[in-house]
Amino acid sequence: MKPAFQDLIPHNHCFGCGPQNSEGLKLKSYWRDDGSSECVYLPQPHQCAGPTGFVNGGIIATLIDCHCICTAMAHAYALAGREIGQGQPIWYVTGELNIQYLAPTPIDEAIKLVAKVENVSGKKMTLSCELMNVTEAPSTPYARATIMAIQVPSNWLKHADIPAMCEKS
Numbered sequence: 001m002k003p004a005f006q007d008l009i010p011h012n013h014c015f016g017c018g019p020q021n022s023e024g025l026k027l028k029s030y031w032r033d034d035g036s037s038e039c040v041y042l043p044q045p046h047q048c049a050g051p052t053g054f055v056n057g058g059i060i061a062t063l064i065d066c067h068c069i070c071t072a073m074a075h076a077y078a079l080a081g082r083e084i085g086q087g088q089p090i091w092y093v094t095g096e097l098n099i100q101y102l103a104p105t106p107i108d109e110a111i112k113l114v115a116k117v118e119n120v121s122g123k124k125m126t127l128s129c130e131l132m133n134v135t136e137a138p139s140t141p142y143a144r145a146t147i148m149a150i151q152v153p154s155n156w157l158k159h160a161d162i163p164a165m166c167e168k169s
């Protein structure tokens with residue numbers, strides 16, 4: 001199996017997707033044969049909503065956000081004809097995140113996110129994402145989202161790190 005996007009993107013302390021964040025969700029994203037990307041995640045009991053059986057909406061938002069932004073970066077490297085993480089870094093941030101929560105997401109089973117790049121226009125990349133049961137059974141997804149990813153300059157990180165956080169990892 002090829003490495004996950006997150007294992008190739010350098011210098012990532014993100015709570016959702018950073019391998020270098022020991023307290024984070026550490027999600028992993030991969031290309032699928034049809035050009036979409038997927039991420040399988042097993043929710044943890046403490047990530048519950050009010051009732052203990054369902055996943056908190058903010059956790060769902062983080063999973064969607066990080067899977068889509070990492071997909072945007074992976075797609076941008078592919079458009080540049082480079083392997084992820086090779087050469088001048090390509091960074092994207094979340095400009096907009098719109099989520100429809102369609103049904104409660106069970107906390108005691110693996111879930112799957114599938115994202116697609118819908119459009120690239122200058123610095124802006126639009127992606128769609130569905131969060132569903134890991135079996136991809138033909139039922140309504142638990143959540144559906146659109147994301148606007150915005151490319152930021154490769155020197156953006158110079159302004160964005162707290163040294164103590166970097167030293168910790």
Ligand SMILES: CCCCC/C=C\C/C=C\C/C=C\C/C=C\CCCC(=O)SCCNC(=O)CCNC(=O)[C@H](O)C(C)(C)COP(=O)(O)OP(=O)(O)OC[C@H]1O[C@@H](n2cnc3c(N)ncnc32)[C@H](O)[C@@H]1OP(=O)(O)O
Binds near residue numbers: 065091
């Ligand atoms: C803050 C943390 C960032 C972390 C990532 C950064 C670097 C990566 C480093 C290592 C880690 C690697 C991977 C994983 C990292 C993260 C994954 C999770 C992602 C996040 O969790 S990330 C946090 C939440 N995110 C923010 O903290 C963004 C705050 N924000 C800004 O920093 C600015 O707001 C920015 C840069 C978005 C725009 O800056 P700006 O306005 O100067 O950009 P500019 O003028 O060049 O606009 C260019 C075109 O985008 C359009 N546009 C602009 N903003 C838009 C918006 N909001 N919605 C729709 N369209 C928008 C314009 O209308 C124009 O469109 P047009 O070209 O058609 O005119």
